[in-house]
Amino acid sequence: MPKITYIDHGGSARTVEAAVGSTVMENAIKNSVPGIVAECGGACSCATCHVHVDEAWKEKVGPPSAMEEDMLDFAFDVSPNSRLSCQIKMTDALDGLIVRTPERQG
Amino acid sequence: MGSEQADRMNETAKRATLKTDAVIIGAGPIGLFAVFELGLVDIKAHLIDVLDKPGGQCAELYPEKPIYDIPGIAVINGQELVDRLLAQIKPFAPTFHLGERVDGLTRTKDGGFRLTTELGTEIEAKVVVIAAGGGAFEPKxxxxxxxxxxxxxxxxxxxxxxxxxxxxxxxxxxxxxxxxxxxxxxxxxxxxxxxxxxxxxxxxxxxxxxxxxxxxxxxxxxxxxxxxxxxxxxxxxxxxxxxxxxxxxxxxxxxxxxxxxxGLTMKLGPVARWGLNLHEERIPVDTEKFQSSAPGIFAIGDISHYPGKLKLILSGFHEAALMAQAAHAIVHPGKKLVFQYTTTSTSLHKKLGVA
The missing domain is CATH 3.50.50.60 (FAD/NAD(P)-binding domain)
Structure with missing residues (x-):
C-alpha cells in the first residue's frame, strides 16, 4: 500500500499506509494524525483539512479544482502548495507523499 | 413612521412572549423530522436555528452532495432531503425562527421552559427538543x-x-x-x-x-x-x-x-451553559425517551449521546419518533396515546390532510 507522511507544525512526522482510492484526509482521521480537523467529513465544504503539499510532490498531486480553490479562501496561511486533503485521492504514483499540516485549521 | 419608532415597535413585538408546546433547537434534518413525529401526537412546534435557512449541515455543507443511506432512497443530495422534509412537515405548519441563536433556557414556575434568543425572541414551551447537530454555526x-x-x-x-x-x-x-x-x-x-x-x-x-x-x-x-x-x-x-x-x-x-x-464553523455554544450533563460536548440521553438529565429537555440527532450512538440521519429519525412519545406524556398529561400507523389511521390521515 502507498504511504503518506504527515509533518505537523512542530516538525514531527508520522507515516501511515493508505489504501489506493482513499483520501489523504481519511487516512489522517483513521490514524488520529493531529492537525487535520475535517469538520465537514470530506465534502469540500469547510477548509479544515488544509495541508501544504511538499514541493517535491506538488506536480504529481496536481492543482486544486476550482471548487477546492474557492474553499481554500476559508483557510489560513494558504500557499501555492495548499490543498484540501479530502480532495487528494491516493494512487500508487503518490507512494511516499509528504504533506505538512498548518499551525491551525481555523 | 420614523425608523427609530419602527425599531421600537419591532422590539416591543419581539418582547411579547410566544407560547407553544415544543421548541426544537436546530432546524436540520432531525429537527425538521421531529416536527412530523410531534405533529402526529398533537404537539405543536417552533423551530429556532442560527442559520438563515432550514436544513442545518445538509443545507450549509452538503446541499449538492449525495447521501446514500436514507432508507428507501438510493441517493439524494442534502438540499433535496431538506426540501422533502419541509414538504412532509407542511401539514403541521411549524413556526420558524431563522437566523437566531438560542441564548437562554430557563425553567418556568409551571414546570415548562422559557427560551430567549440573542435577538430578543422569547418563547415558552412545555418541552424542549435539542436537535442542534454539531452545535451552532458561527463565523470562523x-x-x-x-x-x-x-x-x-x-x-x-x-x-x-x-x-x-x-x-x-x-x-x-x-x-x-x-x-x-x-x-x-x-x-x-x-x-x-x-x-x-x-x-x-x-x-x-x-x-x-x-x-x-x-x-x-x-x-x-x-x-x-x-x-x-x-x-x-x-x-x-x-x-x-x-x-x-x-x-x-x-x-x-x-x-x-x-x-x-x-465562512462558518460549528461550536456547541450556549447549550454548554444550560446546566445539562454533557459528555464530550454531547448530551447524554436514555434510549427510551431520548431525554437529557433535565426532565422535559430532550436531545436527538448528532448532539445526543448514548452507548452505541451513531451520528447518522437515520438514527436521528428514530430518536425523533421515540422522543415524541415521551414528549406526549408531558404535553398532554393523562391523555392516552394509541399507537397508530400513518398508512391506516383515519385520525392520522386527518392530521396529515390526506383524509
Whole structure:
C-alpha cells in the first residue's frame, strides 16, 4: 500500500499506509494524525483539512479544482502548495507523499 | 413612521412572549423530522436555528452532495432531503425562527421552559427538543495573535448597523458573497474600504465583483491581494492590519475596523451553559425517551449521546419518533396515546390532510 507522511507544525512526522482510492484526509482521521480537523467529513465544504503539499510532490498531486480553490479562501496561511486533503485521492504514483499540516485549521 | 419608532415597535413585538408546546433547537434534518413525529401526537412546534435557512449541515455543507443511506432512497443530495422534509412537515405548519441563536433556557414556575434568543425572541414551551447537530454555526475566527482583544471593539463578524462604520477606515477580508456584499454596502458609509483577498478570483456573484472593480477604478475603494497576517493597535482599538503577499513580503493597511469573512464553523455554544450533563460536548440521553438529565429537555440527532450512538440521519429519525412519545406524556398529561400507523389511521390521515 502507498504511504503518506504527515509533518505537523512542530516538525514531527508520522507515516501511515493508505489504501489506493482513499483520501489523504481519511487516512489522517483513521490514524488520529493531529492537525487535520475535517469538520465537514470530506465534502469540500469547510477548509479544515488544509495541508501544504511538499514541493517535491506538488506536480504529481496536481492543482486544486476550482471548487477546492474557492474553499481554500476559508483557510489560513494558504500557499501555492495548499490543498484540501479530502480532495487528494491516493494512487500508487503518490507512494511516499509528504504533506505538512498548518499551525491551525481555523 | 420614523425608523427609530419602527425599531421600537419591532422590539416591543419581539418582547411579547410566544407560547407553544415544543421548541426544537436546530432546524436540520432531525429537527425538521421531529416536527412530523410531534405533529402526529398533537404537539405543536417552533423551530429556532442560527442559520438563515432550514436544513442545518445538509443545507450549509452538503446541499449538492449525495447521501446514500436514507432508507428507501438510493441517493439524494442534502438540499433535496431538506426540501422533502419541509414538504412532509407542511401539514403541521411549524413556526420558524431563522437566523437566531438560542441564548437562554430557563425553567418556568409551571414546570415548562422559557427560551430567549440573542435577538430578543422569547418563547415558552412545555418541552424542549435539542436537535442542534454539531452545535451552532458561527463565523470562523482568523488565527491571528491577540485577536480576542479586538473582537467586538474593532473586529466584527457581522454588521448590524452599517452607520457604526461611518467615517472609518475598514478592512474587509474574503472573496465570497458576504465579503463582497458588505464591501459594496459600506463604501458609501465608511471613510475608506479596503478589500483584502488572497487571489484575484472570487466565489462571490460576478455582478458584485464587477461592481467592486468599478468602485476601485473610480478610486472609491481599494482592493489588495494578500492574506491576513497580524493586527496592530492598543486596548482593542485597531490601528493597522498587516497582510502578507504571495512572495511572503508584508504590508500594512490603516484600519479602524476589520471584518473577516472566512465562512462558518460549528461550536456547541450556549447549550454548554444550560446546566445539562454533557459528555464530550454531547448530551447524554436514555434510549427510551431520548431525554437529557433535565426532565422535559430532550436531545436527538448528532448532539445526543448514548452507548452505541451513531451520528447518522437515520438514527436521528428514530430518536425523533421515540422522543415524541415521551414528549406526549408531558404535553398532554393523562391523555392516552394509541399507537397508530400513518398508512391506516383515519385520525392520522386527518392530521396529515390526506383524509
Amino acid at each position: 475566527r482568523p488565527p491571528v495573535p491577540g485577536l480576542e482583544a479586538y473582537e467586538g471593539k474593532s473586529v466584527f463578524y457581522s454588521v448590524r448597523k452599517p452607520d457604526a462604520f461611518r467615517g472609518k477606515n475598514i478592512v474587509i477580508v474574503g472573496g465570497g458573497d458576504s465579503a463582497l456584499d458588505w464591501t459594496l454596502n459600506l463604501v458609501p458609509v465608511a471613510k475608506r474600504v479596503t478589500l483584502l483577498h488572497r487571489r484575484d478570483q472570487f466565489r462571490a456573484a460576478p455582478a458584485s465583483v464587477n461592481k467592486m472593480h468599478g468602485l476601485v477604478a473610480e478610486g472609491k475603494m481599494n482592493f489588495m491581494l494578500g492574506q491576513l497576517h497580524a493586527l496592530e493597535g492598543e486596548g482593542g482599538k485597531l490601528a493597522r492590519v498587516l497582510a502578507r503577499r504571495g512572495d511572503n513580503s508584508t504590508f500594512a493597511i490603516e484600519a479602524d475596523a476589520l471584518l473577516p469573512f472566512f
